[in-house]
Each structure stands twice: as structure tokens, then as C-alpha cells.
Amino acid sequence: MAGIGFVLRDLDRRDTITGSISSAGHGMIVAAGPWLFTVVSLALIHRGTSTALTSDQSYSFRSFVMYAFALSLLATAPFVNVAIRLASDDIYRQTFTSVRARFLAALFVGSLASAAVALAIHISVFGLAGNDLVLAVCSTAIVALIWPTLAFCGAVRDYKGITTGFGVGMLVSILGTIWIARQGFGAAAMIGMFLLGLSIVFFTLASRILLAFPDQVGGLGTNLLELVKGLRQHWMLAGGSLFAIAAIWADKWIMWVGPDQVVLSNGLFSAPAYDGAMFLAYLVMIPALGLFVTAIETTFFEDSRRLFDAIQGQAPLGRIERYARDLEKQTYRMVYRVLMTLAAFCAVSILLSPVLVPIVGLQYHQLGIFRLGILAVFFQFMFVAATSIVLFLDRQARFLTLQLIFFTAQVGFTLMTIVLGQEYFGYGHLLACAFSAFLAMAVLDRTLGNVVFLSFATAFRRPNGATIPAVARKKVANNPIRLEEEVVPVLPVLQSGPLLRP
Numbered sequence: 169m170a171g172i173g174f175v176l177r178d179l180d181r182r183d184t185i186t187g188s189i190s191s192a193g194h195g196m197i198v199a200a201g202p203w204l205f206t207v208v209s210l211a212l213i214h215r216g217t218s219t220a221l222t223s224d225q226s227y228s229f230r231s232f233v234m235y236a237f238a239l240s241l242l243a244t245a246p247f248v249n250v251a252i253r254l255a256s257d258d259i260y261r262q263t264f265t266s267v268r269a270r271f272l273a274a275l276f277v278g279s280l281a282s283a284a285v286a287l288a289i290h291i292s293v294f295g296l297a298g299n300d301l302v303l304a305v306c307s308t309a310i311v312a313l314i315w316p317t318l319a320f321c322g323a324v325r326d327y328k329g330i331t332t333g334f335g336v337g338m339l340v341s342i343l344g345t346i347w348i349a350r351q352g353f354g355a356a357a358m359i360g361m362f363l364l365g366l367s368i369v370f371f372t373l374a375s376r377i378l379l380a381f382p383d384q385v386g387g388l389g390t391n392l393l394e395l396v397k398g399l400r401q402h403w404m405l406a407g408g409s410l411f412a413i414a415a416i417w418a419d420k421w422i423m424w425v426g427p428d429q430v431v432l433s434n435g436l437f438s439a440p441a442y443d444g445a446m447f448l449a450y451l452v453m454i455p456a457l458g459l460f461v462t463a464i465e466t467t468f469f470e471d472s473r474r475l476f477d478a479i480q481g482q483a484p485l486g487r488i489e490r491y492a493r494d495l496e497k498q499t500y501r502m503v504y505r506v507l508m509t510l511a512a513f514c515a516v517s518i519l520l521s522p523v524l525v526p527i528v529g530l531q532y533h534q535l536g537i538f539r540l541g542i543l544a545v546f547f548q549f550m551f552v553a554a555t556s557i558v559l560f561l562d563r564q565a566r567f568l569t570l571q572l573i574f575f576t577a578q579v580g581f582t583l584m585t586i587v588l589g590q591e592y593f594g595y596g597h598l599l600a601c602a603f604s605a606f607l608a609m610a611v612l613d614r615t616l617g618n619v620v621f622l623s624f625a626t627a628f629r630r631p632n633g634a635t636i637p638a639v640a641r642k643k644v645a646n647n648p649i650r651l652e653e654e655v656v657p658v659l660p661v662l663q664s665g666p667l668l669r670p
């Protein structure tokens with residue numbers, strides 16, 4: 169998405185500590201805002217209400233929130249990613265009038281799909297009824313509004329507004345929920361206050377998107393039809409997105425019905441010992457995600473766009489191949505830097521885990537799962553980074569295949585650990601992440617090795633009826649084909665910010 173990359177690039181190039189921290193921090197919000205919001209909020213709410221709530225009441229509240237995030241993300245992922253792809257195509261063709269319509273269509277379909285999935289699962293699997301059912305469905309539908317909103321924020325340059333919206337919403341959720349719990353108003357009121365904080369985030373972010381793209385939209389039916397056409401055109405992207413989310417949650421779902429299953433008073437299933445350790449272990453990945461988003465939206469985007477522009481401008485083959493080699497080199501450097509940073513975070517977290525366990529609210533019998541979860545985070549980020557770059561290069565079939573393999577590995581290895589016994593819990597997730605990560609890196613290596621051919625295929629493949637924008641036509645006209653090899657000075661290698669340098 170155009171927009172965020174320019175903001176992150178400006179911050180990153182200040183060559184100051186504050187600029188680099190701001191760039192990485194905004195990248196973390198864009199990459200993992202709702203995730204960070206939920207884990208941090210629930211952890212602080214748990215500590216703030218430890219004397220006001222019983223263990224069952226605390227788990228019941230957290231289970232409603234956890235199920236709302238899991239089901240809404242699963243239901244919205246295909247629609248959101250396809251809508252983002254269509255909006256990205258619009259921005260590339262400089263037809264900004266459709267972005268607002270695609271955003272609103274993604275909001276409507278995502279929220280409706282999430283409510284339908286939540287209704288079906290909570291009735292058929294958990295047998296919820298009455299107020300609990302209404303609360304579960306409504307919370308899932310409200311959380312579903314966050315995912316397309318955050319995704320479309322990639323086209324908005326107001327990074328301060330985005331970060332401030334998350335900060336204010338998180339503060340309202342934490343302080344308000346703790347106050348509600350201490351006043352004894354019950355789980356429904358606590359969830360309502362938590363969702364109020366999320367609503368603040370939604371309205372803050374959505375207002376910036378609507379202000380950035382003020383064009384009037386057509387009828388709802390027309391916008392939905394465009395989204396349906398996009399789903400048919402990019403069905404592999406939609407399928408890959410669905411399996412990507414299912415793979416992330418697969419081991420948790422299996423543990424919820426495994427030997428450590430706990431049936432809460434509201435009828436929902438949980439595995440508190442496994443869930444708590446794994447969710448807190450995921451926090452180690454968030455700084456790496458921030459650095460990765462910063463790098464891929466700045467240096468990687470510039471190098472790949474330079475290659476695509478050279479192809480569209482009919483540059484000599486030698487120059488195109490040189491740009492392709494630069495792209496491959498910079499990509500591996502980018503991934504290596506972020507992986508080394510993450511490796512340091514993981515090593516320190518594992519060494520300090522006995523000290524961290526009581527601080528983050530875990531118990532010592534969860535220490536083994538917590539350490540395995542931190543180690544798995546390293547490989548899971550490697551998988552996320554590789555598949556993201558593969559998808560950036562428009563290899564949707566490979567993206568879908570990798571996500572299917574990751575999902576299958578998660579299910580298979582997690583079931584194997586349940587058969588082996590409780591002392592093996594966590595190893596299944598670790599093995600699935602490691603296996604999928606090395607496979608994804610092999611696919612990335614093959615993709616980058618053929619990037620010239622893939623770039624030719626991608627640059628000249630346009631949707632039916634689409635035309636090359638005037639800027640692209642001008643580039644083609646001003647760069648006639650030259651049969652002889654062109655001798656030009658080597659372009660300077662683009663440098664990233666201090667935090668991303670060796």
C-alpha cells in the first residue's frame with residue numbers, strides 16, 4: 169500500500185535514535201496493533217483484577233475476548249486481503265476513487281461474516297444461548313471492524329494519529345475494565361468496556377482513512393459485486409489468507425479439546441496453561457515485526473519498484489539483471505538483520521524466563537511451554553517473512569501452498585505431541601514452525617533466483633480492461649529499446665536506518 173512507506177522512510181532516514189525508534193514503533197503498530205493491544209491489555213487487566221475476580225471469572229472474560237479475535241480474524245482474512253490487493257491496484261493505476269468503496273465493502277462483509285461464523289460455532293459447538301450468545305456474536309462483529317481498518321491504514325500517512333488512537337483505546341480498555349471489575353458489575357460490563365476501547369481505535373483509524381479518500385461511493389450492491397469479482401480473480405490469495413490464520417490458531421484449537429481442556433462457566437473451551445504461555449511468548453516477535461515492516465516498506469519496496477520500473481521502461485537486459493541482483497542481495501541482508509535481532513531477543517528471553525514467569529503472571533509449571541514458544545517464535549517469524557516477500561512478488565500459488573503445508577504441519581505435529589504426553593506439549597508447534605520456515609526460505613530463494621522472469625510476467629499482467637497509467641506510459645515512451653548493452657555507473661545501494669544496519 170502506498171503511503172506508510174513514505175512516512176516510515178522519512179522517519180528512518182533521520183539517522184537519529186528517535187527517528188529509528190519512531191519508524192520501528194509505527195511498524196509494530198501496523199504489523200501487530202490488535203495483537204499487541206489484546207495481549208498487553210489482557211495481561212494488565214488480569215493483574216489489576218486479581219483480587220476482584222475469581223479464577224473462573226477471569227478466564228471467562230479472557231475467553232470471550234480470545235474467541236472474538238480468533239473467529240473474526242479467521243472470517244475476515246480472505247475478504248480483507250483481497251480488498252487490500254484491489255485497492256493497491258487502484259493506487260498503482262492512480263484511480264483513488266475506488267479505495268473508499270473497497271474499504272467500506274470490506275468492513276461490511278468482514279463484520280457480517282464474523283457474526284455468522286461466531287453464531288454458528290457458539291451454537292453448534294458450545295451450545296451458548298441468551299445473553300452469552302448475544303455477547304459473543306456482538307463482540308466478534310465489533311472486533312472484525314479492526315482488521316480491515318488497520319489493513320487500509322497502510323495507505324494513510326498519519327502515523328501519529330494511528331499510534332495515538334491505539335494508545336488511547338488501550339488506556340480506556342485497561343483502566344475502564346479494571347474499574348468495572350472492582351465495582352462488581354460482571355463479565356458483560358467488563359467486555360463492554362474492553363470493546364469500548366477497541367471502538368475508539370476503530371473510529372480513530374477509520375476517520376483517517378475516510379478523510380484521506382473522500383470520494384463518494386456508489387451503491388452497496390455495486391461495491392460488494394466488485395469484491396466478489398476480486399475474490400474470484402484472487403482466489404489463491406483468499407485461500408492462502410484463510411489457511412494462514414487457521415495455521416496460527418490450529419495448535420490452540422487442538423489443545424482446547426485435548427487432555428488439558430478446561431470447560432469454563434460460560435461453556436467455552438480453553439487450555440489456560442498452554443494459551444497463556446504461548447500468547448506471551450509471541451510478544452517477543454513484535455519488535456522484529458516492526459523492523460520487518462519498516463524494511464519491506466522502504467528499502468525493499470524501493471529496490472523492487474526500481475526493478476519493475478526498469479522493465480516497464482524497456483531498459484537494457486543487463487541493467488534489469490543488475491537491479492535483480494541488487495534486490496536479491498538487499499532482501500537477504502534485510503531478512504538476516506531482522507533475524508539476528510530476533511535471535512538476540514529470543515536468547516535473552518529464554519535465559520531470563522525464570523525471572524519473567526512471575527512478572528508476566530505465569531506459573532512455573534508453564535516455564536517449559538513458554539521457552540518452547542519463544543524458540544518457535546524465531547522460526548515462525550522466518551516463515552512469515554519469507555511468505556510475505558513471496559506474496560509481495562505476486563506468487564499467490566506458492567503462498568497458498570506454503571500456508572497449506574504450515575496448517576497441516578501444525579495439526580499433525582500437535583496431535584502427535586498429545587499422543588506422546590503432556591511433557592511434549594509445545595514441541596509440536598516448534599516442529600511445525602521450524603519445518604515450514606526452512607521450506608518457505610527455500611521457496612523464497614527459488615523465487616528471488618527467478619525474479620527477472622517473474623517480474624516480466626507480473627509487470628505486464630494487468631486486469632481485464634485496465635490500462636497503464638499516464639506515468640507508466642510516459643516512462644515507456646521516454647525509454648526506447650536499445651539493443652546494445654548500456655554502460656552506466658553503478659547506482660548507490662540504498663541504506664536503511666541505524667537499527668537495521670549490521
